[in-house]
Structures are given as C-alpha cells and as structure tokens.
Amino acid sequence: MRPFEIVGGDYKAAQSVESIVYNPKLVNFRFVFMLEVSNLACSRGDHRLFAGLSFALHSGQVMQIQGANGSGKTSLLRTLCGFIQPDEGKIAWQGVDVRDLAEDYFARVLYLGHLNAIKDELSALENLRISAGLSGIKLNESDAIAALRRMGLKGRERLPVKVLSQGQRRRVALARLLVSDAVLWILDEPLAALDVNAVALIEELLDEHLAKQGMVIFTTHQPLKVAGVEMRSLSLS
Amino acid sequence: MRPFEIVGGDYKAAQSVESIVYNPKLVNFRFVFMLEVSNLACSRGDHRLFAGLSFALHSGQVMQIQGANGSGKTSLLRTLCGFIQPDEGKIAWQGVDVRDLAEDYFARVLYLGHLNAIKDELSALENLRISAGLSGIKLNESDAIAALRRMGLKGRERLPVKVLSQGQRRRVALARLLVSDAVLWILDEPLAALDVNAVALIEELLDEHLAKQGMVIFTTHQPLKVAGVEMRSLSLS
Amino acid sequence: MNKILLLLIMVARRDLVLAMRRRADVLTTLIFFVMVVSLFPLGVGPETDMLRKMAPGVLWVSALLASMLSLGRLFSADYLDGTLEQMLLAPQSLSVLVLGKMAAHWMVSGLPLVLMTPVLGLQFDMPLKAVGVLMLSLLLGTPVLSMIGAIGAALTLGLRGGGVLLSLLVLPLCIPVLIFGTGAVGAVTDGLGYSSHLSLLGALLVLAAVFTPWVAAQALRISME
Amino acid sequence: MNKILLLLIMVARRDLVLAMRRRADVLTTLIFFVMVVSLFPLGVGPETDMLRKMAPGVLWVSALLASMLSLGRLFSADYLDGTLEQMLLAPQSLSVLVLGKMAAHWMVSGLPLVLMTPVLGLQFDMPLKAVGVLMLSLLLGTPVLSMIGAIGAALTLGLRGGGVLLSLLVLPLCIPVLIFGTGAVGAVTDGLGYSSHLSLLGALLVLAAVFTPWVAAQALRISME
Amino acid sequence: MAINWFKYSAPTMFYPLAGKLIPWFAVSSAILFVAGLYLGFVVAPSDATQGEFYRIIYIHVPTSILSMFLYLVMAGYAALGLIFNTRLSAMMASAIAPTGALFSFIALWTGALWGKPMWGTWWVWDARLTSELILLFLYLGFISLHASIDDPRRADRAAALLAIVGSVNVPIIYFSVKWWNTLHQGSTIKFSGTSMQVTMQHAMFTMLAACWLYAAAVVLSRVRSIILERERHTKWIAELSEVQS
Amino acid sequence: MSLDIWMRENPLTYVWLGSYAVAFLVFAIEIAMVMHKRKVTLQQVRQTIEVEESE
Ligand code: HEM
Ligand SMILES: Nc1ncnc2c1ncn2[C@@H]1O[C@H](COP(=O)(O)OP(=O)(O)OP(=O)(O)O)[C@@H](O)[C@H]1O
Ligand SMILES: Nc1ncnc2c1ncn2[C@@H]1O[C@H](COP(=O)(O)OP(=O)(O)OP(=O)(O)O)[C@@H](O)[C@H]1O
Numbered sequence A, B: 001m002r003p004f005e006i007v008g009g010d011y012k013a014a015q016s017v018e019s020i021v022y023n024p025k026l027v028n029f030r031f032v033f034m035l036e037v038s039n040l041a042c043s044r045g046d047h048r049l050f051a052g053l054s055f056a057l058h059s060g061q062v063m064q065i066q067g068a069n070g071s072g073k074t075s076l077l078r079t080l081c082g083f084i085q086p087d088e089g090k091i092a093w094q095g096v097d098v099r100d101l102a103e104d105y106f107a108r109v110l111y112l113g114h115l116n117a118i119k120d121e122l123s124a125l126e127n128l129r130i131s132a133g134l135s136g137i138k139l140n141e142s143d144a145i146a147a148l149r150r151m152g153l154k155g156r157e158r159l160p161v162k163v164l165s166q167g168q169r170r171r172v173a174l175a176r177l178l179v180s181d182a183v184l185w186i187l188d189e190p191l192a193a194l195d196v197n198a199v200a201l202i203e204e205l206l207d208e209h210l211a212k213q214g215m216v217i218f219t220t221h222q223p224l225k226v227a228g229v230e231m232r233s234l235s236l237s
Numbered sequence C, D: 001m002n003k004i005l006l007l008l009i010m011v012a013r014r015d016l017v018l019a020m021r022r023r024a025d026v027l028t029t030l031i032f033f034v035m036v037v038s039l040f041p042l043g044v045g046p047e048t049d050m051l052r053k054m055a056p057g058v059l060w061v062s063a064l065l066a067s068m069l070s071l072g073r074l075f076s077a078d079y080l081d082g083t084l085e086q087m088l089l090a091p092q093s094l095s096v097l098v099l100g101k102m103a104a105h106w107m108v109s110g111l112p113l114v115l116m117t118p119v120l121g122l123q124f125d126m127p128l129k130a131v132g133v134l135m136l137s138l139l140l141g142t143p144v145l146s147m148i149g150a151i152g153a154a155l156t157l158g159l160r161g162g163g164v165l166l167s168l169l170v171l172p173l174c175i176p177v178l179i180f181g182t183g184a185v186g187a188v189t190d191g192l193g194y195s196s197h198l199s200l201l202g203a204l205l206v207l208a209a210v211f212t213p214w215v216a217a218q219a220l221r222i223s224m225e
Numbered sequence E: 001m002a003i004n005w006f007k008y009s010a011p012t013m014f015y016p017l018a019g020k021l022i023p024w025f026a027v028s029s030a031i032l033f034v035a036g037l038y039l040g041f042v043v044a045p046s047d048a049t050q051g052e053f054y055r056i057i058y059i060h061v062p063t064s065i066l067s068m069f070l071y072l073v074m075a076g077y078a079a080l081g082l083i084f085n086t087r088l089s090a091m092m093a094s095a096i097a098p099t100g101a102l103f104s105f106i107a108l109w110t111g112a113l114w115g116k117p118m119w120g121t122w123w124v125w126d127a128r129l130t131s132e133l134i135l136l137f138l139y140l141g142f143i144s145l146h147a148s149i150d151d152p153r154r155a156d157r158a159a160a161l162l163a164i165v166g167s168v169n170v171p172i173i174y175f176s177v178k179w180w181n182t183l184h185q186g187s188t189i190k191f192s193g194t195s196m197q198v199t200m201q202h203a204m205f206t207m208l209a210a211c212w213l214y215a216a217a218v219v220l221s222r223v224r225s226i227i228l229e230r231e232r233h234t235k236w237i238a239e240l241s242e243v244q245s
Numbered sequence F: 001m002s003l004d005i006w007m008r009e010n011p012l013t014y015v016w017l018g019s020y021a022v023a024f025l026v027f028a029i030e031i032a033m034v035m036h037k038r039k040v041t042l043q044q045v046r047q048t049i050e051v052e053e054s055e
C-alpha cells in the first residue's frame, strides 16, 4: 500500500489528490500547509471574548491555547472550525478564506470538542467506523479494532458505549485521531477524564502527528508535553 | 445566628436536630460520624469491578479512590449513594444499613457526579437555589450570590447556564459545596474542566470541610492536595 | 404535612419557571392544540353536521396528544443532566417530588387547553351546554393524563428491553379517561344525564392522585439503577 | 454521483441501526398511530356511515401527528452528543447527509404506517379500492412530511419547548399534503378521478426532495452557531 | 444623480428617518380612518341583500388584504436579511410580524362576526377562512421561533428561513384548500355579481389606505425600538438626544 | 337565539361593537404596546450606557 504523499507545492494539486486507499500510519504530509488568523474578534452575548487576534500556524507546529475558565478558548476553536462567525477578521487556509473553501477545508480538519460525538446505543467499534465514514474514510473492521485496542479499549470494542466509563468514552472519541488523515487537529481539552496512561498515549500521538508534519491546536488545563518541537502558546486574557 | 451544632453522641438525637436556620460557614459537625463498608462487591455486565472491599471512614477523614479508566471508581461512588445495589456486602452509616436509613442517610450526603445536574435554561443563581432546595436547604438570594462569587462566577450569576463555558458550568455545580450542610461529600472528578485557580479553590473547600469534621470521598485523575489531614487512598485494580 | 406541601410547591414552581423561561412555551402548547383540532376538518371535510358530531372526540384526542407530546421532557431532561440523581438523593419523599412535577406539567399542558376549549367548540358549532360539559370533563381528565403519562415517562427513561412492553401498557391506560370524557359530552347532546360520567372521571382523578406518584417514583428508581 | 449515493446510504443505515437499537421508538410511533386511529370510533360513536366517511381524514391526520411525534429526535440526539458538529465538519455536502437522515426517518416513522393502513382502513369499513388509494397517497405523502418536518426540526434544534414549537412551525406547512392526500381518497369514494390528486402529491414529493435537504442544511448551520 | 439606496439600509441613517416619518403616517392614518368611517357609515347606502351588516366590509377587507400583503413584505425583508446579511432588513421582518398577526386576527374576528348574520354560523371551513387561519399560524410560528432563540442574530436567520419557506407554501396552501373545498361546497356568499357601488368603493379604499398607514407607523416605531435594543452598545446610540436626556 | 334576535334588531350596534370596536381596541392595544416598548427600551439603553461608562 502506498502512503498518501503530497510532494508538490501547489495547493490545487494537493486538493486533487483524493480518496487514495491509504494507511494512516504511513501518511506523511510533506506539503507545507498554513493556517493564518488575522485580526480575529469574537463576542458572545455582551461579552467581547477576544479581539485583534493574529497568528499563523505551519505544518509541524503545535499551539496551546491558554486561559482561565470562560476566557474564550472553546469559542476560538469553534470559530476556527467555522461554527461561529467571527465579528471581525479572517481565517485563511493556504491563503484562501476558509468560508470560501468550505468542504475543502473541512477535509483537512479534525475537531474534538467537549462533547464526544459518540452514540450511547452503538458500540465503540460502530461509533469509530461511522465517524470515520463521516469524514470520508472507509475503515475496515480490523483496522478499527486495532485503533481501539491501542486506545486501551481491548475487550470493550463491542459493548454499547453507554455502559463505558467516562474515561473510556473519551478514549473512543480520541480513537479518531488514529484513523484520520486530517492535517490540522483542533482538540478541546483532549485530556478530560483520562487517566495517566491515556495522557501518555495522547502525548505520543501528538508527537507522531507533528513528526509527519501535521498541525495541532489544543487547549487543556492539565500539563501536556510534546517532544521534538517547540510548543507555542497563546494566552487569552 | 447560631451555628448548627450537634454535640450529643446519640445518633437519633442528631437526626432530630433539623431545619435549624443556619449558616453553613459556621457549621461544625462535632458529632462523630462513621461510614463503614464491608466486603463490598460490584459487577457490571460480565465484568466484576471489585470484590471484598472493606473500609471505614470517620469524621474529619478524606479518601481518594484511585484507578485507571474503567476500573470502577464511579460505580463504587454510585453504590455508596445507593443508586446501584451491590452484589454483596454492606454499607453502614453509624452502624445502620444505609438502605434502611434511606432519607435519613441521603440528608447527610452530597454527591457530585460526572454530570453537573444543572439546567441549561436556568441561571446559575436559580440552579443553585433550586438544588439547595432539593436537599432541604432554604437559600436566600444574597447567600447564593455570595457562593457563586466565591466560585468565580461574578457577573455570570444571572446568565442562563447554557451560555457558560464548560469550566464555568462545573463551577456552578461545585457551588453546592458552599451551601450544603451534608457531612459526607462524594465527589466524582470534581476537578474536571477546572482551571488552576478553581482547583486551588476546591482544595481550600476540602480543607475547610475536613477541618469542621466533615468527610470526603473523591476520585480524580489530576493531583489534588489537602492540608492538615492525611489523605487515605484506595486503589481499584 | 406543611413541609411536604412546601416541597411540592417548590418543585412545581421550579418546573413552571423552567417552562415560563420561554414565555412562548405555554402558548405553543395551546397553539398546537388549536392546530391539531383545526387539522381534522381539513382531513375530514367541511360538513357541519359531521363536524359537530366529531367535535368532542377530536378535542379529547387532541388534548391527549398535546399532553403526550410534552411528556417526553417530563423526566428525560432531568435524567440527562443528572438532576434526577440529585432528586433521588433528596432527603424528602420522592413521591412528593414526582407529584410536584406532575402538577407543573398539567398546569403547562392541560390547563390552557381547558381554557381554550370554548372557542374551538364554537368553531365546530357545538351547543353551549355541551361545551360546558366538555370543559368540565377536560378539567377532570387532563390531570389524570398527566399522571398516567408520568409513569410512562419514568418507565421509558432507562429503555432497555423492557421499555417497549411498558410503553405499550401505559397508552391503553388513558382510554378510560377518553371514554368517560367523550361519553359525558355525548350524553349531554343526546339529552341524557352526564353526571355519572363526570363522577367516574372524578373517581379516576382521586385514584390517580393517590397511587400514580408512588408508582412513578418506583419506576424512576428502577430506571436509574 | 456514486460517492454521494454511498454517503447517503451510509448515513441512512446509521440512523436505521440506531433506531433498531432502541426498538421502542419505532414501535411507539406505530402504536401511537394505531391508538389515535382507534380512539376515534370511541370518541365519535359507532355509526358506520360516518366512520367510513371520516376514515381517510382520521388516518391522514394521525399519520401526520405520528411523524411529528418522532421528528423531535431527528437531529436533537446528534446535537446533544456532538455528532452534528462532526457532520457540519464532514468534507461532503451537508445536504446529502440531511437527505440520508430524512430517508431513515421516513423508513422508521412513515413506512410502517403505510403498511399498517390496510388493517385500520378495514376497521373503518372502507371499500378496498379506497384503501388502495389511501395507501398510495400515504406512500407519496409521508416522505414529504418527513422532509418538511426536518426543516422544522433543524430550526428548533436545542430550543426548549422543542416538540410543540416544532409542530407549530411544521403543521401549517404540511396542510397541502394532508388535503391532497385525503382529497384523493375522497375522490375515489365519490367515484371521481383521483389521479390528479396523486400526481399533485407526486409533484410535491419531487419539489420537496429537491429543495428541503438544502434548506434543512442551512437551518442546521444557523442553529449550530 | 443616482440615489444611494443603501444609505438608508444602515440603522444609523434609518433610525432618524423613521422617527421623522412616523408622525406623518400616524396623523394621516387617523384622518383617513375618520374619513373612511364617515364615508362607510354615513355616506354609503345600506346594501340591498345584506342590510346594515355589510358595513363590516370596510374593516374586514382592508385587514384581510393587509394581513396577506404584510406576510409577503415580511418574507421579502427576511430574505434580504438572510442573503445580504443586512441588519436592518431582519429587524424590519421581526417588527412586521406582530402587526401582521394582529391584522389576520382582526380579519378572522370580523369575518366570524359577519358570518353569524350572513351564514348563521360563526365559522365554516371555507377556503378563504381556512387559509387565513393558517396564515395566522404562520405568523405565530415566526414570532414563537424568533422569541425562542436567545441570540438575536441566530434568531433572525432561523426565522427568516422559516418565513421564506412559508411564503413558498402560502400559494400552495391557498390553492389546495380552495380545491379541497370546492369538492363539497360551491362558491357561497360573496357579493354575487353585483358590482360594488362607487361610494362603497371610496369608503373601502380610504379605509385600506388608513390601515396601510397605520401599519407603517406602528412597524416603524417598533423597528426603532428594536434598533435601540440591538445597537445599544454603539456610540451613535449613546449620542442620541432621547437617550441622553 | 337571543343573540340572533338582538342582532337583527340592532344591526348597526352589532357591527359597531362587534367588529369596529374590537378592531380599534386591538389597534389601541398595539399602539400602547409599541409605546411601552419604546419607553422600556430607552430605559434599558440608558442603563447599559451607565454600566459601560462606570466600567
Ligand atoms: C372568519 C371568517 C372570514 C375570514 C377569515 C375571511 C377572510 C377574508 C380574506 C382573507 C379576504 C381577502 C381576500 C382577497 O382580497 O382576495 C376576504 C375578503 C372578503 N370577505 Fe371575508 N372572510 C371571512 C368571512 C367573511 C364573510 C362572512 C363575508 C360576507 C358574507 C365575507 C366577505 C368578504 C368580501 C366581500 C371580501 C372581499 C372580496 C374580494 O374583494 O375579493 N368574509 N375575507
Ligand atoms: N450570551 C452570552 N452572554 C454573556 N456571556 C456569554 C454569552 N455566551 C457566552 N458567554 C461567555 O462567553 C464565554 C465562553 O467561553 P468559552 O466556552 O469559549 O470558554 P473556555 O475558555 O472554553 O472556558 P473553559 O475552560 O471553561 O472551557 C464564557 O465566559 C461565557 O460566560
Ligand atoms: N453491561 C456491561 N458489560 C460489561 N462491562 C460493563 C457493563 N457496564 C459497565 N461495564 C464496565 O464497568 C466499568 C464501569 O466503570 P466506572 O464508570 O465505574 O469507571 P471509572 O473508574 O469511574 O472510570 P473513569 O475514570 O473512566 O471515570 C467500565 O469498565 C465498563 O466498561
């Protein structure tokens, strides 16, 4: 199986390389991507959460959004995903406004919010395969099981998710990281409810993703270390 | 205002001291309480989570339940609350089986689970007053506001909870700790979604509660320190 | 006793506040009722005679539907956000809490319908006396619907295998209410005595008020395990 | 094209699997339908002539209400657990996803009613030909109800008063379907041609299939903000 | 020189303009109401078949027509707001809705009152009546949806979508109801054949104009409040004289 | 029945009271509501401005 390789420097060419049967473990985003945020402002209700926010994130970089409870971290991440219309400012992917790119941008993004996006009635296995399907990846059963095992869910793959513990549910959601081909990971408190082993695993996953030139933006109130690259951080007041 | 004082050694006498207009800050449980768990066993589905679990907790003591994701911490806490019937074993409060005590035991317990038990449509203020009302405490508005302010929710007291951030919602739920007269606090990951300031506040609250001879059982995957008393810990495999 | 009453009022008020938070809420239940009632002529055709005969049945069925539709939220919201756990842990009788919730549900979804009935009755060209009896029968019957419905709502909370069977059991329980309710109106238009129907409804109401809170409370405990 | 079809099937299958997991949901829609239809003879009285005349209207209104009853869950479960966010982020057309969900909803809440119709029609002593036309009209009409309903469900996402507000928005929009549907049956019992009614229903179906997925997708984007 | 229409689509410009227009609309509406009532009740003769009862027409028809017209206007503004993302259009739409609903309520009420002496019943399930009732439901749906959503921007957009879908549906509803009804009941009690007398026409048009002006005045005044409410954090609001006093 | 008789005897009163009086009452209520809303909004706006200035 050939890995999914994008070697050109042209964005449109990169866009057209699609639906290759691929092995996520071998993916290497050799193409250089860039997310550029300029002068972003967002308010909820009467509160102005942030304004004049500008930064750029390139392939292989990781950024932590810091801030107290209610400072607007989640709102920022959701704005980056396009759920919230910013009051002002622009978010550009490869220089193009993400609202114009729409689905072409979404295909590059993996978002994991406070909510796990899993169905209580379905098993971990079904959940993972369906959410992969939604992001356009056909995942066969054995790959899915392998991913769940790596997340420490051995023996729980076929239980309905509603009987799992809080941490196990979060692990099911996080298993998407293992099977996704997205470049930009947007993670909102990925460590919530996880025990120490799981935290170490997530750190490992981030390292792997960054090593193959992925990009990560995340928030967390717990300490999280990445090896190899410098972690940038952005503080919301 | 006189604090709520129980000075006798007789359980029944303690039970009859009820509905005194009281100031939670002055409460001091001088009566010695005891929770006794003997030979407890619990299984969910085909999994035996724990068996032969025995311990006793006295006034002024704190215990952390430790264990990996899915090891049964939440199940244990819910068993202690009486939501789950144990397979074997007994839970006794002051030597009496809690199932026989029923409401008399519930009046002593404050449980905070993974779920916040707050209503999205109501404001933080209304939520707090209602949940206090449910546990039999009449809370006037200024006390409730004071409690919410202490939880760092100044200016958000009257917003519908659904617009609050994840951490702010958790703080609303935790504000119950400030207004409750329960002896035994059962806290399931109280630190989830909280920022560092809030974690420090919770530690402070636990110290206060223990200092006035309360009891605490909690789980957490994050480090948490209590001053003054030795923290006991129980590991589920 | 006094304490129990206070608790009941507190719980009911909480649910009413929740409902009133959207002032449109109560109004929409009402409009729903009006709309369902108006749909039937559209389906059946505009012949006045037939419509007049159908009227009590249509109004009763619509009232049943209106209260059914809002039943789903009775416990499930509390279940999903964890409030129900806290209620089970409350140091007071769970039955009283449940009764409070039932009362609030009726005030939001039953009472407004009763008050709206005269207008709709006139749309169907019902005689005035029949409208009066219809209102009375609804006044006695809709609380029973809320109470029986609460049992169903409590049982369908956990929804494992047994849920299906149980919801099957609850729906037919509402039939007697419907039969007595429409029977009373039928009797008055036929010139017969309607008081026996109404007193039967009253008996159902008393019976329901005594037993359903306890049953629903037990159902809740079962569903929560 | 092929890819879109695959996606559509995947989404629909997912929703069907979910519905089957909670079999109670499917059954309650059906039971609700049967109950409402059967309640009418109880409320209206046993005159065969009148019942026969009412039958198509009653069946249609009940079908409309039954599909309304299950609409609340169409998106709200996905909304509450965060799946909807993921759907908005899917690198495929949201309209197709929505169409898939509509199809699944119809198969769960519309199709069973159509299949149940003959039994209920005979209960009302309808002539066989009328029952056939009724089934056909339901077959064409219930998908439109699901589609229009989906718009309402998307607009009321996450709002309190969901179910009832939803019906308030959707029921007026569904009236043409109801009228053409019952009109077809009325025409056949009056010995007139029914094909024009059915072809109008068909036209509504095509129109709805073309526009509603897009509208509902827009509504979802608005509601998620 | 071309007029810059977009100039007045900014709330800053529209607010004072509306303030200036409202008194004119209000006063001329009042005058026309008085004139219309005079024409209708004093000048116009009583009808041959309906006697005095027909005089309900002078309030019934204008309100009926306006209730339908206002829905179109509302949907139009809503569509503008949705497509061009102009703040003012959405505010106009939500300002029109209550007035439209009240007009359709009055149309229903006066119609019912007319029905009693003419048809002997308050209500029949006639095509016109039924579609007017549905129109009221559509208005109420718009208002309820708007009121149920806290965030005004989201409320505007959601309600706009509903209004547009509704406006597509209104003609379908009208024709379906009309067709459904004619199966059972021929055209009944309208002014069969007899063309309306000239004075009656004058009276009716006067009343129509009065109602129209009234609606304009009320809607503009309501939209001014909405502008104030929505823009209360901006500087130009703080500088308004009525705010500072 | 009694309404029918009264109606036939006093058609103009019926028309006036029934439709015009109700219609103008509705208009009056709407006007009052609009004016009340303006008053309340102005108050609200002044309040927010005060709060913002004090911050
Ligand atoms: C609740 C009952 C009624 C409702 C909802 C209603 C509704 C309407 C509506 C919506 C219109 C405007 C139609 C148009 O401009 O094309 C209208 C016009 C009219 N209505 Fe009614 N109506 C009712 C009862 C009556 C009654 C009882 C009469 C007389 C016996 C009547 C006589 C008229 C006349 C003469 C017009 C003007 C016709 C025209 O210009 O085309 N209406 N009505
Ligand atoms: N309608 C509103 N009115 C006022 N304030 C609002 C409104 N909606 C949201 N907010 C505020 O906006 C902020 C949203 O914060 P957000 O969820 O982005 O925080 P966060 O940084 O993710 O916090 P956490 O660490 O707790 O998850 C909160 O402070 C909330 O109170
Ligand atoms: N029906 C069932 N069949 C099999 N296993 C089950 C069933 N129900 C629950 N379990 C298992 O029971 C355990 C419940 O654990 P519990 O929620 O108590 O864990 P926890 O220690 O609180 O974990 P966390 O730290 O993730 O919150 C999980 O491992 C779950 O997989």
Ligand SMILES: [Mg+2]
Pocket (backbone or CB within 6 Å): A073, A074, A075, A188, B165, B166, B167
């Ligand atoms: Mg957050």
Ligand SMILES: [Mg+2]
Pocket (backbone or CB within 6 Å): A165, A166, A167, B073, B074, B075, B114, B188
């Ligand atoms: Mg747990």
